[in-house]
Amino acid sequence: GRDAQLAHLSAVPDPEPLAECDVVIEVMQAAKPDELRTMYERLGSMARPGTVFASATTAGPGGLEARAQALGRPQDLVALLFAQGVPGARLVEVLPSPQGAQDLGATGAALVQALGKVPVVPRRAGAGITSTLLDALWRAAFWLVEEGAAPDDVDKALADYGFAAGPFQMMDRIGLNRVAVAGLAERMREQGWSGRAAGIGFYAYGDDDKPETLAPGVAELVADHRAQRAISSRDVPANEIVDRSIGALANAGARLVAGSVAARPSDIDAAIMLGYGFPRWRGGPMEAADLGGLLHMRNRLRDFSAGREGKIWQPDPLFDELIKYGRGFDSLNR
Template sequence: ARIVDCVEAALLLPEDEGRTYERAVFEELRASDASAALRHLARAERRLGLNPDLAGIELLARRTIAIAGEGALAADLARDMLGRGMRVTLFDHDTEVLTRTIGLVAAGYEREDPGGRKTAEMRRQEWSRLDGATEPRDLDGLDMIFDLSELAGRGARTRMADFGRFAAEGAILATAATGPDLDTAITVSQRPRAVLGLRPAGPASDRLFELAASPITDREILAATIALMRGAGRRVVRTGLGDGSLSERLLGALRFAADRLLEDGATPYDIDAAMQAHGWQIGPYAALDRQGLIADLEWRARLETEDEHPLGTAGIGLELLEMGRGGISTGAGYYRYDADGNAWPDPEVLSVLTGTRGAPVRGVTSGVILARLLAALANEGARLVEEGVARRPSDIDLVMVIGHGLARWRGGPMQVADRTGLLAMRNALRKLAQGRDERFWRPAAIWDELIKTGRRFEDLNGP
């Protein structure tokens, strides 16, 4: 809107007055919260490329990669790796799954190149470098093995033992596993210095990945993985090992706080509307319907074993599943879906809230909803920084913006905490902790540390 104002001023005002007006508008916008948020994220993205501990490392030549897993992510990664000249082997024990994934690779070529930017010969050469395999021994001598199967709930704790046995010397062994499953993969591989965690940083985009490494991970392996992912058009957020990835932990906190709001009288539709009005691509309950309620409950049960938050006890997902409401795939979940896939609020869900859970639908303001959810995210982010899982607060903001669809001009939960004021945010958390779920809302110790020294989360980000 302000651009239009400047264009009109250029047409209507004398040149000197027009320039003065444009300068005033520029200064006004530069001082806005949105400008601060955008500049914060630009700096955060620049920091992703700053890895002084990996400077000067000579990388081994790697030309072959296996991708174990299924679906669009495996297919897209395979196509991008083929595009940078690598030989790619898609792996799955199930031949039907393998065939479907290869089909997705082919469909992706048609979708991405409608104008013929690649010649037929270029596409033929790329396609000739694609293989399929169903047995670990078929991966003998490969330079990198990337196991995505954990994302589909099909991962095997001991699969990395097979991969470690057959991969080439110096190979990168990457897995989408997190927490104890990643620890197991590192142990059984017999190559603990070669194994790292690598997974998308959220469902909104596969262009940002989390890379989890242990203190003993080989530095060349780390540097080479970052370079390979960059070559495939992906950026990497480096993390430490912990109970779950950044994305999982933040999403768990968000869902827990949202489910508690349901019990306080909000509806799924109130919460989704408040978040979308704040700039999220999709609210948590519409996102749950896309994911599928069965997958969500399985995810909660697994994460609960790794974390102290009682994720499995909150919400009404189990009740909805027992009613046959599994999400979009079944035509109903938190929403009801018409034949065209459009989502509609459903009185039946409100009946579950008022009846089964005993929570009267009395309305919760969007301001309360947003304050509660952002406080939950900021506190979980503070814990992640405190535990050393997150290397810097700005990485958490990138995960939420790129991985989970928060609008860039909002900046992310850690930047919001700085803007709100750490003292005010900590006091709000203390007040929430006086009720139920004291462990969840209890402010992480880092809040007090920063407040005492007059610092903000931004001060922990580095240059």
């Protein structure tokens, strides 16, 4: 039980006992930059050679590189990014610092497995798989809301498709302070509507901590945001919400594979299924693209990219290459 787990923990007033640890995990998400720097400087000077340092976030000024610089041992630093979009997510992305030792990714993956989680490791240091996928999903979701859909319409359409949670529910859970998309998210933060932890985000949260209805004022804020950007609202059907969202994910996945960040398309599918509630029975966005036909997906992406702010839907050249030879994303998994 919980008490038995807590019995294994020891609270200490200073970090000196950490000098004998094999692994040190930092979770100082709310720390000020000078506090974080001082902590890493102390850890780097006191820990024995070979100690692995893991940060549970890349947030904060300078991100992982600033931590590595303060530590003075960048070859020993790795980020372990636990997926937080849906309850019970098993995925952890392992991001070695750009100067990390060659085997640091494998070491981080082994640690993740020891914790009972599933690791995903990008092929290139400093490049993230899940952050790229989420950025595409967030941008598609915000575009759809600007176009005329309500946030809960977007969430419902993707829940009906099979997602464990819609993008705005996920953003609330993760915290809007960690959603790096300009525009509506910024205006939400300015209002103090930063998500579930604050009690209000796109949804209002009661004692049960469950999103029931859109928070008061969100519809008005969205309407004002549209007016400021001179965007005429229209009805956005559920099938368009799904197609644009899955298309954005598949296109981002294609870029990750083409750029050698992800080793294979199945890594993209595993990451979004295990970390962010993509329906397993649909196989992930790359498999969904294969099943629906890459030619159909590419043509839909072309149509989407021709409209307002269509960059996220501009088809990656990998689509053309695979279509030319009659292949699918699955052929790159072998």
